[in-house]
Amino acid sequence: MNPTDLAAPKALEPPVLGPPPLLELKNLVVAYGGVEALHGLSLTVGQGELVTILGANGAGKSTTLMTISGLLRPAKGEIYFKGQRIDLLPSHEVVRLGVTQSPEGRRVFGPMTVEENLILGAFTRKGQDLTPDLTRVYYLFPRLWERKKQLAGTLSGGEQQMLAIGRALMARPTLLLLDEPSLGLAPLLVKSIFATIKEINESGVTIILVEQNARAALKLATWGYVLDVGHLALSESATRLLNNQKVRDAYLGAR
Amino acid sequence: MLSHFFEQIIYGLTVGGVYALIALGYTMVYGVMKLINFAHGELFTLGAFVGFFFLVTLDLGSFWGPVLAISLTVVGVSGITALAGRLLERVAYRPLRDSDRLAAVVSALGASIFLQNLIMVVSGAKYRAFGVDLLPTTFIQFAGQSVPVARLFVFLTAVVTMLLLYVFINNTRFGLAIRAAAIDQGAARLMGVDVNKVIAVVFVIGPALGGLAGLLVGVYYGQINFDMGQLYGLKAFTAAVIGGIGNIPGAMIGGLLLGLLETLGAAYVSGAWKDALSFVALILILVIRPTGILSERVAEKL
Numbered sequence: 001m002n003p004t005d006l007a008a009p010k011a012l013e014p015p016v017l018g019p020p021p022l023l024e025l026k027n028l029v030v031a032y033g034g035v036e037a038l039h040g041l042s043l044t045v046g047q048g049e050l051v052t053i054l055g056a057n058g059a060g061k062s063t064t065l066m067t068i069s070g071l072l073r074p075a076k077g078e079i080y081f082k083g084q085r086i087d088l089l090p091s092h093e094v095v096r097l098g099v100t101q102s103p104e105g106r107r108v109f110g111p112m113t114v115e116e117n118l119i120l121g122a123f124t125r126k127g128q129d130l131t132p133d134l135t136r137v138y139y140l141f142p143r144l145w146e147r148k149k150q151l152a153g154t155l156s157g158g159e160q161q162m163l164a165i166g167r168a169l170m171a172r173p174t175l176l177l178l179d180e181p182s183l184g185l186a187p188l189l190v191k192s193i194f195a196t197i198k199e200i201n202e203s204g205v206t207i208i209l210v211e212q213n214a215r216a217a218l219k220l221a222t223w224g225y226v227l228d229v230g231h232l233a234l235s236e237s238a239t240r241l242l243n244n245q246k247v248r249d250a251y252l253g254a255r
Numbered sequence: 256m257l258s259h260f261f262e263q264i265i266y267g268l269t270v271g272g273v274y275a276l277i278a279l280g281y282t283m284v285y286g287v288m289k290l291i292n293f294a295h296g297e298l299f300t301l302g303a304f305v306g307f308f309f310l311v312t313l314d315l316g317s318f319w320g321p322v323l324a325i326s327l328t329v330v331g332v333s334g335i336t337a338l339a340g341r342l343l344e345r346v347a348y349r350p351l352r353d354s355d356r357l358a359a360v361v362s363a364l365g366a367s368i369f370l371q372n373l374i375m376v377v378s379g380a381k382y383r384a385f386g387v388d389l390l391p392t393t394f395i396q397f398a399g400q401s402v403p404v405a406r407l408f409v410f411l412t413a414v415v416t417m418l419l420l421y422v423f424i425n426n427t428r429f430g431l432a433i434r435a436a437a438i439d440q441g442a443a444r445l446m447g448v449d450v451n452k453v454i455a456v457v458f459v460i461g462p463a464l465g466g467l468a469g470l471l472v473g474v475y476y477g478q479i480n481f482d483m484g485q486l487y488g489l490k491a492f493t494a495a496v497i498g499g500i501g502n503i504p505g506a507m508i509g510g511l512l513l514g515l516l517e518t519l520g521a522a523y524v525s526g527a528w529k530d531a532l533s534f535v536a537l538i539l540i541l542v543i544r545p546t547g548i549l550s551e552r553v554a555e556k557l
Contacts, residue, residue, distance in 0.1 A: 091445065101445050
């Protein structure tokens with residue numbers, strides 16, 4: 001043994017500051033068919049938080065969510081969920097660990113009934129009784145109860161959005177990813193859906209909300225991240241972002 | 256006259272049941288992978304030859320009697336063709352999953368040629384006769400008509416198999432996952448569905464049904480040939496398109512309709528026009544209603 005090894009100082013460990021964050025992205029680089037969509041994104045989300053990711057079209061918001069869900073593979077970087085590395089896992093393993101998503105464009109299974117869509121949401125919970133979960137979703141979205149035997153493709157846009165969110169709750173997620181839940185919906189409906197998102201968060205589910213409707217999202221969230229073409233431009237509390245002049249100009253419109 | 260018509264209907268349903276069984280393999284694979292498995296007809300041929308091996312080469316019937324021998328052969332044929340289908344997917348399709356669609360189609364055609372030649376090399380290019388009458392040659396009376404038991408056997412086997420598949424697809428958890436993967440693979444993955452597993456299962460069920468159809472054709476007509484899968488494959492593909500490719504009940508109905516069309520056409524128009532009629536039907540469907548008769552009625556809302 002080389003005596004200098006013994007003399008080498010021990011590497012400095014960072015001080016431990018309580019439990020690790022629920023989700024941690026480290027220097028995430030994601031490329032889509034040769035074009036880089038994320039250039040080294042790092043962010044953390046704590047247990048029980050409701051955070052929002054803002055940014056213009058093409059900023060990489062949906063890419064971020066799809067990478068967390070395991071549908072896209074990062075070229076570089078790592079994702080940790082509850083301290084476990086998940087960026088190399090297949091998507092169904094990620095769902096099993098407790099990360100679900102209501103994707104952009106809702107993507108409900110049109111030729112299936114509302115209830116079949118919800119049951120599919122609980123696909124990873126093999127052999128478990130789904131009655132309490134169905135009841136909870138129907139309680140959150142009574143419209144779905146009225147239409148449970150109807151084909152999902154015949155629902156209105158708003159109802160499909162409710163179904164997409166309800167479906168993502170069926171797996172009893174720890175972390176819920178919501179991609180543009182207000183897109184194309186009437187203002188009144190947006191209000192009601194956002195109220196439900198708040199209710200879901202208060203029941204203990206951590207939420208990452210990607211939104212075009214930045215003002216509403218920041219009013220709901222505790223923390224906000226602003227993406228700018230694949231980079232993290234800002235990471236601040238939602239109230240500070242609401243009052244940030246640059247954010248106001250870029251995302252909140254003149255009011 | 257009426258009895259002649261009735262006979263043609265029974266015959267049409269028999270042939271149609273076979274088409275439907277094969278068509279299910281095309282439609283299930285297309286539904287999940289958006290790929291026409293051109294080697295499916297050869298899996299049908301393989302089923303016929305495996306059946307020949309069990310029933311004639313090994314002559315299981317003389318050891319165990321026809322009922323046990325046929326049951327065992329059904330299990331053997333479905334098992335071996337399922338295994339072949341699984342292997343086909345791993346070797347010819349999975350490596351190309353993320354590449355151009357055309358590459359997978361070319362690979363499918365290559366696999367078809369390879370399998371057909373493999374069967375020819377192993378078993379010879381000549382016709383093989385089952386020889387023994389495995390199916391009873393008796394008739395039963397139904398609605399005042401005589402129905403050959405052999406035809407009934409083929410038709411009922413096809414119908415029972417299809418009903419089992421229908422129940423599996425519509426009433427089980429995994430069946431739901433298969434349907435979901437066929438509608439939107441990405442969304443199915445977000446639900447926690449392992450799409451690789453779905454594809455594997457589809458490549459087990461489809462070939463098993465195709466192989467079973469090959470066995471039925473073998474024992475019913477009594478002779479098989481290494482390229483029999485070509486015409487049957489094309490017909491079944493036609494049936495799948497008529498019903499709406501990717502649609503499981505569509506393949507069942509499309510198969511039965513095509514069988515009826517072909518037999519009635521052969522009986523009342525001309526036997527020589529039998530195949531032409533099928534492909535005219537294919538062209539008409541593609542021109543008039545390319546999504547098939549049972550295509551999705553639900554408009555996708557975005």
